[in-house]
């Protein structure tokens with residue numbers, strides 16, 4: 001079950017999430033529609049998402065200013081935000097090249113990186129950790145390895161964590177944006193690229209400075225953040241469902257069951273709450289209604305993932321024994337027809353390796369709430385295998401639950417205040433709108449040097 005005892009303030013974080021969705025819709029004005037909704041169900045969601053005219057990415061949506069603000073520096077060259085066209089294709093190909101690798105090698109690299117952070121934990125007592133903070137250094141190291149193809153030095157790891165942490169805190173409105181912190185990583189990547197240390201062919205349609213921002217945004221922000229969040233969700237789900245955890249720990253080679261656990265976790269806690277597109281042609285919703293050009297369509301993953309399942313709110317990995325992820329309403333990595341995640345193959349592979357490494361050494365236990373946005377960064381107790389916690393466990397679980405309830409309240413208020421500050425700041429700065437005033441879609445900035453480093 002995903003339920004558990006709810007703290008008295010359970011409504012507050014939910015209120016914050018609901019408000020956030022409403023703010024997103026409001027920021028886009030009247031031209032915004034969220035699918036699926038009461039009138040248009042999952043079939044319309046699928047059809048519109050895969051429609052060739054649902055291909056505008058950033059230009060023309062008020063929401064883009066907010067995302068560009070959060071993801072800076074370099075949102076204009078982030079693959080996720082590039083308009084369709086040759087520049088996008090060039091960047092997407094580079095991402096595929098950097099993410100390529102043998103399954104065994106990728107899994108081994110992920111296992112090593114996670115082992116590294118677990119080595120620092122005591123083997124003779126219980127550790128209280130926040131899972132996202134625990135694993136982020138491992139994914140920083142792993143992603144550094146993808147880009148530079150060498151072990152990650154500690155100072156680079158620090159810079160990457162500071163950057164990724166800053167982006168994710170701002171996105172969740174638990175902290176403000178710190179541009180100087182992010183600029184330190186930009187300076188580091190710039191220096192390494194200039195020295196010829198990046199052994200990949202980078203997008204020729206980007207200037208050298210844009211290539212720096214592309215690497216920083218895609219690999220040291222998106223990749224690190226998404227892998228950290230996904231690992232935190234997976235481990236927290238296991239900590240809250242001891243029977244599922246025991247089954248995995250008893251048979252670590254059971255790849256099929258681990259895949260079911262991963263599918264169920266990503267179904268219930270998809271990393272994307274909403275993905276949006278701007279329509280570049282009319283799209284019919286039904287026989288009578290058509291989405292006009294320039295509509296902002298918000299695709300709600302949690303709503304789509306809740307349709308077509310029995311008891312959709314329940315965490316039940318066994319449901320996948322008789323379901324195929326391809327047939328079910330399940331798109332953790334987006335839809336194949338419309339810019340899916342380039343790491344759809346790599347991510348499950350390395351996440352499985354990470355979970356195995358953790359379960360081999362620790363039993364997980366947590367009494368905190370589990371929501372899609374996990375703003376608490378997944379507090380959890382790690383009990384070394386072989387250690388009998390005895391009477392120590394109950395008070396620790398009690399402490400976690402009480403602290404979680406108290407933090408929910410203070411964090412909820414903080415998110416509202418910081419969120420409002422950033423929405424207003426982004427509206428004043430208008431980073432996306434200003435960019436498209438200079439470079440309307442289809443008219444990319446001209447690049448004079450290929451800047452290839454390999």
Ligand code: HEM
Nearest residue numbers: 079080223226230271272275332333334339341342343347
């Ligand atoms: C479990 C981990 C991950 C999940 C669940 C995930 C999920 C997603 C989803 C749902 C989308 C599509 C959103 C849309 O339709 O707009 C997406 C896009 C993207 N993801 Fe991931 N992602 C993960 C890890 C990664 C990693 C490791 C990278 C590393 C490079 C990455 C890079 C990207 C990029 C660049 C896009 C934009 C694709 C495009 O527009 O062409 N993601 N991701």
